Amino acid sequence: MLPQLSRAGMSRAVRRMATLHPAPTTGKSPTAIVMLNMGGPSTVPETHDFLKNLFMDGDLIPLPFQRVLAPLIARRRTPQIEKQYADIGGGSPIRRYTELQGAGMCSLLDELHPESAPHKPYVAFRYANPLTDETARQMKADGVKRAIAFTQYPQYSCSTTGSSLNELFRRGRAGEIGDIEWSVIDRWGTHPGFIEAVAQNIEAALSKFQQSDRSEVVLLFSAHSLPMSVVNRGDPYVLEVSASVNAVMDRLGHSNPYRLVWQSQVGPSAWMGMQTGEAIKGLARLGKKHVVLVPIAFTSDHIETLYELDLEYAAEGRELGMEIHRAESLNESPVFIRALADITAQHLREYSSGKVGPTSVQLGLRCPGCTNATCGQQKHWFARAGRN
Numbered sequence: 001m002l003p004q005l006s007r008a009g010m011s012r013a014v015r016r017m018a019t020l021h022p023a024p025t026t027g028k029s030p031t032a033i034v035m036l037n038m039g040g041p042s043t044v045p046e047t048h049d050f051l052k053n054l055f056m057d058g059d060l061i062p063l064p065f066q067r068v069l070a071p072l073i074a075r076r077r078t079p080q081i082e083k084q085y086a087d088i089g090g091g092s093p094i095r096r097y098t099e100l101q102g103a104g105m106c107s108l109l110d111e112l113h114p115e116s117a118p119h120k121p122y123v124a125f126r127y128a129n130p131l132t133d134e135t136a137r138q139m140k141a142d143g144v145k146r147a148i149a150f151t152q153y154p155q156y157s158c159s160t161t162g163s164s165l166n167e168l169f170r171r172g173r174a175g176e177i178g179d180i181e182w183s184v185i186d187r188w189g190t191h192p193g194f195i196e197a198v199a200q201n202i203e204a205a206l207s208k209f210q211q212s213d214r215s216e217v218v219l220l221f222s223a224h225s226l227p228m229s230v231v232n233r234g235d236p237y238v239l240e241v242s243a244s245v246n247a248v249m250d251r252l253g254h255s256n257p258y259r260l261v262w263q264s265q266v267g268p269s270a271w272m273g274m275q276t277g278e279a280i281k282g283l284a285r286l287g288k289k290h291v292v293l294v295p296i297a298f299t300s301d302h303i304e305t306l307y308e309l310d311l312e313y314a315a316e317g318r319e320l321g322m323e324i325h326r327a328e329s330l331n332e333s334p335v336f337i338r339a340l341a342d343i344t345a346q347h348l349r350e351y352s353s354g355k356v357g358p359t360s361v362q363l364g365l366r367c368p369g370c371t372n373a374t375c376g377q378q379k380h381w382f383a384r385a386g387r388n
């Protein structure tokens, strides 16, 4: 039985775990939980390399003459994005939060699933340190024999999770990771623990409004948008984000009016809408003066929350006479860290019983219109793991 801690107590405990969770000393090879995400520049000077890696990724942004154009676009975009990271405190907090979440998750997992203990968290970012190749070297040095590739994007897109899996697969094929039995958790956007953590943060934001205004507050769920070219080839991200929103609203008992809107589009092509900024202006025109912004597709703070939502949109809304609060990102939420441990424990149980359940990869199911095979790569994972 795990100890029940208060939110503050748990947060302190998680912080302690993050500094204390040591490399295992039992001599038993650890079960690696590899946390996949895009990453972000921890300091402003790292912005250029982050952008260069991002624009080099053909799974995210397919460009003609990618190797030539990507560095040029990255260089041109760097000053603007550097300023945004400077304005949110000098860098992205994603590495700090991911390490904290991973340490807390693995401590809980050792108790929830002792059969595979010790569990050791590894972070593999796609565009910032620690990059996948560095993590691969560390796993090899640690003698890892069993690993779970655990996406930290709750909802699947071939441009995000698909890209991270492809990168890990390439490193494995090049012999950089060692001989490992892999399995994959590739989506968990409706897991009850995740939904509970988001719902609790919404309730905390709602409590900032006067009691008499509370039921009138519009919940504006905001997710990073996706180019329509990606949506139209059958990418499941939009559907899966919608499913998350629906599950949160079910958990809240449909207490408030709500919409799902899309932010952070880049470049001139068509993207999924409506855009978050336009929605806020539209609500103001309709006389809706109370809004909670809810980030729903990312698990920690980043420029999309700290800059775009807080410094741009919320500020614009307030100028229009609105009261706007943002639901906190999941960051250090003990409910969320417990959810990460539950998702992994469930996956380990399903894996060892030979069942492929909801926390396992959806076996090589491509987007029906996918031309770049991003999603299809996943079948290689199960070939390696001897499962399909």
Ligand SMILES: C=CC1=C(C)c2cc3[nH]c(cc4nc(cc5[nH]c(cc1n2)c(C)c5CCC(=O)O)C(CCC(=O)O)=C4C)c(C)c3C=C
Pocket: 038, 039, 040, 041, 054, 060, 061, 077, 081, 092, 093, 094, 153, 157, 159, 160, 224, 225, 226, 227, 230, 237, 266, 297, 298, 301, 302, 303, 304
């Ligand atoms: C679930 C989240 C995300 C999806 C889906 C996603 C798709 C996507 N993104 C771009 C282009 C860019 N994204 C950039 C930054 C960025 N993207 C996400 C998340 C998703 N992207 C986050 C959390 C961040 C910020 C990282 C941080 O602050 O820590 C950028 C760089 C910033 C900029 O130049 O504006 C670009 C470019 C595309 C094209 C795409 C879908 C195909």
Ligand SMILES: [Fe+2]
Pocket: 224
């Ligand atoms: Fe993005």
Ligand SMILES: [Fe+2]
Pocket: 158, 234, 235, 366, 367, 370, 374, 375
């Ligand atoms: Fe796809």
